[in-house]
Amino acid sequence: MSRPDRAPSDHPQIATPRIGVLIANLGTPDATDYWSMRRYLSEFLSDKRVIDYPAWKWQPLLQGIILSKRPFTSGANYRLIWNNEANESPMMTITKRQVAALSAEAQRRWGDQVMVDFCMRYGNPSTPDVVERMVKAGCQRIVFLPLYPQYAGATTATANDQFFRALMTQKWQPAARTVPAYFDREDYIDALANSVTQALGGRIPQRLVASYHGMPKRYLMEGDPYHCQCQKTSRLLQARLGWPDGVIDTTFQSVFGTEEWLRPYTVQHVAELAKQGVTDIAVISPAFAADCIETLEEIQGEIREAYEHAGGKDFTYIPCLNDNPDHIAMLANLIGENLSGWI
The missing domain is CATH 3.40.50.1400 (Rossmann fold)
Structure with a gap:
């Protein structure tokens, strides 16, 4: 001073x-x-x-x-x-x-x-x-x-x-x-891809579910770009990993209220995957910069339970980027x- x-x-x-x-x-x-x-x-x-x-x-x-x-x-x-x-x-x-x-x-x-x-x-x-x-x-x-x-x-x-x-x-x-x-920065996509590779030890699961926080579909129709940016993040992540088409699914979680939200809903989607015979999935949350109630409780609790209840076996949660270098x-x-x- x-x-x-x-x-x-x-x-x-x-x-x-x-x-x-x-x-x-x-x-x-x-x-x-x-x-x-x-x-x-x-x-x-x-x-x-x-x-x-x-x-x-x-x-x-x-x-x-x-x-x-x-x-x-x-x-x-x-x-x-x-x-x-x-x-x-x-x-x-x-x-x-x-x-x-x-x-x-x-x-x-x-x-x-x-x-x-x-x-x-x-x-x-x-x-x-x-x-x-x-x-x-x-x-x-x-x-x-x-x-x-x-x-x-x-x-x-x-x-x-x-x-x-x-x-x-x-x-x-x-x-x-x-x-x-x-959402489309090269170093952000690289960080996501590295976290996937490290968490999975280099293996490719039957399906990687990229679960983003949801929002009412009406917001998209009114001009909010969130849905499009989520889709692009998933596409860039798949390209960076070099995985074939169809391995990464984009879904949305944390639905609230009665109106329609962005689909597919994660909790329903993982259950449907299990019913289709998919026994090995991983879930990542690219919209969250830090693990929180939606990842630590909702994904590893409610969403995991929905998958296992429907017959799924291997469920891997990939942590958020957090304070990863x-x-x-x-x-x-x-x-x-x-x-x-x-x-």
């Missing part, structure tokens, strides 16, 4: 200028009890980017029936995967490791002039709180990186929205850049490109 040159003695001190890199992920409840889960779910499911029904129609249903019951079931599911030692969700644990690795890489590449931190769209640490912290630390420029390889209004866009709202509260607003989706190197490259002209 110092005063500007030629400033009077009563001028407030100003932090040394730095560049901030703010990593953003979806979020996590603070704990698994009813009220922690209710706060988290209320914030998440009240987001108009996620559920775009009119508030007069949706909020009474959400605050009444849904949030009276769902916090209990969601809390029970989180308890199955909770990191009890750190008293936090696996997503929080993994995100901290990712940021620590990226901070070390940023220090190696750019020294002290770049500060790396993270925020969550829902829950803590909140985007406004972290933006405030970065501004106080001297970040006059911020690169905002939503950890979503494929763009969706309900993920990338709402994270950006919250970042922009946080900037609105700053007296001295930093310059800002948002990082676009990276290939993933960290790819993200550092992506950050470096978006720092161009600033550093």
Whole structure:
């Protein structure tokens, strides 16, 4: 902290200028009890980017029936995967490791002039709180990186929205850049392919199911590019692995509500594969940058059970890229490109 040159003695001190890199992920409840889960779910499911029904129609249903019951079931599911030692969700644990690795890489590449931190769209640490912290630390420029390889209004866009709202509260607003989706980057596809090869020991399963988080089909018809970007990621992954056509299937999980979502649904698809005599499948989640409730509980619980109940035998879950060195190197490259002209 110092005063500007030629400033009077009563001028407030100003932090040394730095560049901030703010990593953003979806979020996590603070704990698994009813009220922690209710706060988290209320914030998440009240987001108009996620559920775009009119508030007069949706909020009474959400605050009444849904949030009276769902916090209990969601809390029970989180308890199955909770990191009890750190008293936090696996997503929080993994995100901290990712940021620590990226901070070390940023220090190696750019020294002290770049500060790396993270925020969550829902829950803590909140985007406004972290933006405030970065501004106080001297970040006059911020690169905002939503950890979503494929763009969706309900993920990338709402994270950006919250970042922009946080900037609105700053007296001295930093310059800002948002990082676009990276679903077709060569180094991202390479990292996915390497994770598949390592997890499977080089063998090719009868089927690799690329399971992406779902969304209402209506969003696709209204112009959201998510479905197309997921399909392209799967195609590029197949080409990079050099596998024949028909080995990789693209599916969608985590269906919510009554309207039709993107198909095929993962839980139904793996059961159908088993009924068709497919006895060896692997499942990967290319839309998730860190393992979370949807991968650790839904895929390895509900989806695995559906496959085995229908007669399937070998089920291999391929972890998310997490803090894998290939993933960290790819993200550092992506950050470096978006720092161009600033550093």
